[in-house]
Amino acid sequence: MKHLLKMLDLTTEEITDILNLADQLKYELKHGIEHKLLAGKTLGMIFQKASTRTRVSFEVGMYQLGGLPIFLSASDMQIGRGEPVEDTSRVLSRYLDGIMIRTYKQSEVEDLAKYGNIPIINGLTDFCHPCQILADLMTIREVKGCLDGLKMCYIGDGNNMMNSLIVGCLKMGMAVSVACPEGYDPDQQVLDFAKDYENFHLYRSPKEAAKDADVVITDVWASMGQEGEAELRRKAFDGYQINKELMSLAKEDAMVLHCLPAHRGEEITADVFEQHAGEIFEEAENRLHAQKAVLVKLLG
Ligand code: CP
Ligand code: NVA
Numbered sequence: 001m002k003h004l005l006k007m008l009d010l011t012t013e014e015i016t017d018i019l020n021l022a023d024q025l026k027y028e029l030k031h032g033i034e035h036k037l038l039a040g041k042t043l044g045m046i047f048q049k050a051s052t053r054t055r056v057s058f059e060v061g062m063y064q065l066g067g068l069p070i071f072l073s074a075s076d077m078q079i080g081r082g083e084p085v086e087d088t089s090r091v092l093s094r095y096l097d098g099i100m101i102r103t104y105k106q107s108e109v110e111d112l113a114k115y116g117n118i119p120i121i122n123g124l125t126d127f128c129h130p131c132q133i134l135a136d137l138m139t140i141r142e143v144k145g146c147l148d149g150l151k152m153c154y155i156g157d158g159n160n161m162m163n164s165l166i167v168g169c170l171k172m173g174m175a176v177s178v179a180c181p182e183g184y185d186p187d188q189q190v191l192d193f194a195k196d197y198e199n200f201h202l203y204r205s206p207k208e209a210a211k212d213a214d215v216v217i218t219d220v221w222a223s224m225g226q227e228g229e230a231e232l233r234r235k236a237f238d239g240y241q242i243n244k245e246l247m248s249l250a251k252e253d254a255m256v257l258h259c260l261p262a263h264r265g266e267e268i269t270a271d272v273f274e275q276h277a278g279e280i281f282e283e284a285e286n287r288l289h290a291q292k293a294v295l296v297k298l299l300g
Contacts, residue, residue, distance in 0.1 A: 003113045003120045004294055006106070006128045007167040008193060015137065015171060021293035022138050022286070029064065029289070036066030037300050041097040043067060045123070048074040048103040049224045053260065054123045054131065057288040058100055058295075065292060067299070070096070074103070089116035098299045104225060119298035121291075126225065127187060129160045132259045133168040134294065135286040140215055142286075143255055143279060148173035153213035153250065155179050155206045156240050156267050157233070158186035161219040161259055166190050166200065175199035179209035181236050206240055213250040217257045218242050218267045234266065243269040255279050 001014050028035065043062050047055065055071065062069035074080045079088045085108050092099055093116035101109055101120065106127035113120040122130055141147050152169045154162050158180045166186055169176045176199065178186065185191070185202065194200040203209045210216060221237040222230040242256065256268075256276035264270040273280065 001297055004130055004298065005109055005113060005120065005122050007130050007133055007164045007171070008189070010130075010168075010171070012171050012173075015134070015168065018134055018290065018293045018297060019138050019141060021296060022134070022290040023142070025292050025296075026286070026289040034064070037296050038062065038065035038067035038097075041065075041067040041299050042095070043069050043295065043299065044072050044092055044096045044099045045069055046072045046074055046077070046079070046099065046101040046103070047123075048080075048101075049124065051102055051123070053284055053287050054100075054102060057291055058123070061288055061292040061295060065295060067097075067295075085111045086115040088112075089114075092116065093118045098295070121294060121298065124160060126223070127160055128164040129259065130164055130168075131287065131291055131294065132161065133164040134290040135283055136165065136217070136257055136259070137168055137172060138286045138290050139257065139279065139283040140255065142282070144214060149175075150214040151175040151177065151212060152215045152217065153177045153179075153209045154217045155209060155242055155246070156218045156237060157221055157223070158184050159219060159223050161217070163187050163190045165217060166194055170194060170197050170200060177201045177203060177209040177211075177213065179203045179206040179240065181240065184236065206246055207249055210246050210249045213254055215255045215257060216242055216247065216250050219259055220261070220263055221267055237267070241267060241269065242272055244272060247272055257283050260284055 045058055059069040089112045098119045100123045102123035104126050106125045109122045109125055152174050154165055163186050166176050221233040258280050262268055264273055
């Protein structure tokens, strides 16, 4: 594994390795065992979009591993004034040991990897959010004890979260049912990948998708960059909410996850959110442990 660009690139073994290391690092952190596995290493973190969890967990993770994180706001960099990605990448490759980038186009992340010669980590694009999905898989495995054979149901927008969850969960042997309104389907690349899996189903009806699910997941209806469509999307996603009624169709002990930030009253009701807050905030914490595992694998 040279980079973390998208879930489609990872093998089941690579995902399992990352999850195992993440569990170990979490256990060791809780027991005061320190490993400065990235002493002397530097990670540049380029942000073209806002972030709370990704930024803080990467910074803290690098610090805990003995390395140095450098926050690079794209609006303060020459890349924000049009310097090409291929030049930025070749320059940063000479200073840094790795780059994490959060941006719009997936092609920008792929280009950084193509032109530079250091590991690139995708911290979210419009296409996918692999760091989040590793934390989600870690959380599900922690609560349920396994992944293989479980059913993940995702209700809502065919966005970066849905794209990556479909791929990550199928690769880990889970059944995947998603429900989204027409016009908001997952990316074609993801549908092409999923078509070989008998345990993948795309529904228009949230109720059908949620039936007997072990894990129910959602995300905002309007992602970063789609703020102007918020009103239109609120209408399009009417009925695609995780609420008590929908949860009554899932298994009795079903988990609920949300990558956050959440919009209570839109994609999830406040009562379901609070009932599952323990899982949701464990998921947020697990960003730290899963990303440390990725950093060790790529930069260590
Ligand atoms: N879930 C997630 O990526 O959160 P941030 O946007 O706060 O980084
Ligand atoms: N789909 C959301 C995820 C935020 C972590 C977005 O892209 O804004």
